Amino acid sequence: MPETDKQKDFTRSRSEGYQVNLMARLFAHALQARIKPLGLSTGTFPVLLALWEREGQTQRELVTELGVEQATMANTLSRMERDGLITRRAHEADARVQTVWLTECAKGLEQAATEAASEVNDRAMAGLSDEERHAFAALLSKVIGNLSET
Amino acid sequence: MPETDKQKDFTRSRSEGYQVNLMARLFAHALQARIKPLGLSTGTFPVLLALWEREGQTQRELVTELGVEQATMANTLSRMERDGLITRRAHEADARVQTVWLTECAKGLEQAATEAASEVNDRAMAGLSDEERHAFAALLSKVIGNLSET
DNA sequence: TCCAATTAGATAGCTTGCTATTTAATATTG
DNA sequence: CAATATTAAATAGCAAGCTATCTAATTGGA
Known part of the structure; x- marks a missing residue:
């Protein structure tokens, strides 16, 4: 050419x-x-997969595991909390950290969601x-x- | 299993x-x-590729060609107009339609952009x-x- | 011809992603 | 110990994507 x-x-x-x-x-x-x-929704889905596998992870751990930016994860977790999928609890040893936990509702969706x-x-x-x-x-x-x- | x-x-x-x-x-x-x-930016790039190939397309044609929704294209074209990459002209036969044209600036970017x-x-x-x-x-x-x- | 259907585009409002910056807490080091 | 680094998370603000809805213009029938 x-x-x-x-x-x-x-x-x-x-x-x-x-x-x-x-x-x-x-x-x-x-x-x-x-x-x-x-x-x-599509953004919450990978977070749920990570939490179905292991609950109580920190935001930082989820960021590392899922390969999105920290700010993206913070926003996604806010929406998930708003929508009743997760709750956040203070870390017992480090006041900067919050751990993320599934609601009963979110726990019940695993089968249907992974099948989808x-x-x-x-x-x-x-x-x-x-x-x-x-x-x-x-x-x-x-x-x-x-x-x-x- | x-x-x-x-x-x-x-x-x-x-x-x-x-x-x-x-x-x-x-x-x-x-x-x-x-x-x-x-x-x-990444959203404007495919639109530019389509226009470098053929200028004067309508928004509808760009939508069909690039596989994004009409609303997405409308917003992307607005940003491109704001940023001085395109101008829009009324269609001579159909008052609903606007045709999309490259600015001189946008024409000059083809080589560098496709190389990137x-x-x-x-x-x-x-x-x-x-x-x-x-x-x-x-x-x-x-x-x-x-x-x-x- | 006139009314209904279609078409082109704009707009509202949301999610998901990003960068950059800020705040607060913890760790490190001189 | 105090000053500095680092770290965790939140926030501001934007791009790019989506669905849903609206307006205006054109087309097609009855």
């Missing part, structure tokens, strides 16, 4: 960044449709062989690793 | 939806770092063979297709 045509070889439809953004929005849309009836998420993943991966699904997971990890460096 | 363990087989770290969301945020972060010095985006894609795909990169693109298309149905 001649040097003068160089700026033409970038097209949106073939850009991985564009496709990834579109895919993420489609995932979120599909998940939202299934968990909205449960009173959940599995359904979305299965639908997204429909028609892919086991090898393709594994290849996709491996490529996701690789790309995430590449973009996470420093 | 026994029936009673069923709810435990969903883990965030292995959920495609979670990984895809993380990957999309990393892509956006990497792109933002490179185009912010040009006065651009290529750089992000290359970094994300670093260490992948040509076959892997093609496989990734094919899987993206497949998954997008699956989630786009109806």
Whole structure:
């Protein structure tokens, strides 16, 4: 390709960044449709997964585990408290820290919510062989690793 | 796996939806770092790509082409107008329609901006063979297709 | 022709994400 | 011990996405 045509070889439809953004929005849309009836939303969902696995984590721990910014987590937790999904208790040894606990309501949603998420993943991966699904997971990890460096 | 363990087989770290969301945020972060010095942002970028290819499109055409909601596009175009990237002109035949045009400033950014985006894609795909990169693109298309149905 | 349906776009109001800054508490070090 | 660093969390303010609703213009039928 001649040097003068160089700026033409970038097209949106073939850009991985564009496709990834579109895919993420489609995932979120599909998940939202299934968990909205449960009173959940896409932002609260990963927090709930972390807490279903281990309750009483600090905001800092959730931030590290989920890879969002501290301010994002603070806002998400505020909404979750407002909506009756979590409560916060003072840390016994460190007055800066609050620990996060699930309400009974939130505890009761685990089964239905994880089933909804599995359904979305299965639908997204429909028609892919086991090898393709594994290849996709491996490529996701690789790309995430590449973009996470420093 | 026994029936009673069923709810435990969903883990965030292995959920495609979670990984895809993380990957999309990393892509956006990497792109933002490179185009912010040009006065651009991630939301305006695909609109510019579409207009660099063909100016004078209507908002409706941009919506269809980029796969965002009409309200999202309206807001994005407002910010772009505010920031001196586009102007809008009345359509000669239909008073409901406005066509979107690039400012001289926006026209001058094409080369630098597409280079920035290529750089992000290359970094994300670093260490992948040509076959892997093609496989990734094919899987993206497949998954997008699956989630786009109806 | 006129009324209903459609279409283009704007607006309201929300979530989810970000950066940057602030406040308060704890840890560290001279 | 006092001054400084660091750490945890909150807050301000913005971008980018969404749904839902509204207005105005155009189109299509009866």
